[in-house]
Amino acid sequence: MHLLTFRTSDGDTLPGRLADPGTAEASLTGALRSGDAASTVFSVHPITVDGVTDVGDLLRHDDWRDLASGRAGEPVEITGADIAPVIPRPGKILCTGLNYADHITEMGHELPDVPTLFAKFADALTGPFDRVTVPAANAGALDFEGELAVVIGRHVPLGGAPDTATAEDAIAGYAVFDDFTMRDLQYRTAQWLQGKNLASASGFGPWLTTTDDFDPGEATLVTRVNGVRKQHALTRELVFDPAALVRFITTFIDLHPGDVIATGTSGGVGWARSPREMLADGDTVTIEISGLGGISNRVEVR
Template identity: 50%
Template sequence: MKLATLRLDGATAPVLVGDTTATVIDGYADLSELLTAPDWKTLAKQASGRTVDLSDADYAPVVPNPGKIICVGLNYATHIKEMGRELPRYPTLFSKFKEALTGPYDDVIVPAYAASELDWEAELAVVIGNEAYQVSAADAETYIAGYSVINDYTMRDYQYRTLQWDQGKTFEKTSGFGPVLVTDYALGSRIETRLDGRVMQNATTDDLVFTPAKLVDYISHIVTLQPGDVIITGTTGGVGHARKPPRYIQNGETVAVSIEGIGTIRNRTIVE
């Protein structure tokens, strides 16, 4: 099953996504709100609202209002090695605020003062579907609503101003998120970033050191994960900052992030 949040008539609505059309799931403002319903999966499967043509649909961030966005740094073996580090014993966690999210096809507007070292990070996003506290990895799948695609768009100069990364990771409306939430996904498919069509990252999601199940286990032993919360699982090798010389996103360039079996987000950067 594929779900999304669309902008419709000045508001938003959660939808059940088909091949060429989507069906509105009535009674909920977006997918974030739908996921708080205990029977959200049944409600989605039984969607009977208006039909929307997807050819010109306006996608919002797939989960627009997560209570928490928990990011994982250095979680792909290839990326860890290119950054000159050893494989970690525990996940490196940091936060992103919901204001950093933008639609999967929206332009990313960057203020000029933050535009000197713009970087891409293709990531698999995990969305929580049931309240999870002290959940084991063996049981974690039953607490996951589904999976999506996100670009952990990063201002590297801000990121490395201090030892804390958050400030370079959460600039307003910079992280394309979507286009859909898929409820059935298995690790191992292709994850890729293209910058104006040129492949910059190319790996498979089974290169993760800490899988989604292990992350739910680890994080839920720290804090309760609520329906609609998002875990961003880390990026693979090929980021611009690690290249020699570094390669950063320039004004007018488009970053496309794809995960086979889920979809592609595509965001153009505009420097103001």
């Protein structure tokens, strides 16, 4: 299944299921190349469950798969601009730093023995095709980080994922993520928090592709800036794969339905290039992962 959160005409949101994922992905691929993803039309079955306003709410029901397939209404047409972050308010967003060998090398670090994690807040998320507005004072070193995102589908208590099979079973699905970064703020201190949490800057979506429809070890990630390829990676090159991250994280904290793990970016980020290639007003960052679709966010400096 392909599940998304979409904005309704009355200002609320609802979860939905793509009516025809194959057609939607093909349409989106063409739209990402032509730069009009926000106006692309998608056919979606709204999912109507009391108290459920987005995919995150849906995942908190143990029978979310049945609800998604059994309570979907007649299809409606929405545009890319109507699509919200697939999980608008995750309880936790755990980001992984330095998880592709080429990126670790380009940033001057050694391969880690355990994952490097930091927090991103829900306020930092934005829709997959929304514009990213950056205050001019914060625009000195803006960077892109195309990533595979993992979405948790059930509660995993502390110590509750002791093996790979259990960890994989906890994953609801995957989506595309931009760990949008202000490098000058990131490296102002030893802690990365301030550089990773610009409000409404990290595109997330366009939909959640469930585990039965996506293999995280067989995908290709490509990031483009203004149509020019900057990152290209195979997800199997992750130092710590999704299951390994779930296993590690649950050695010190619970995971809950709707929690998000961003698995880290590959080589090719603007900061590591010579000369550096920072994002500027008017630049568009497009990130695609084969089998998951893509996101595209235009930067506006104000």
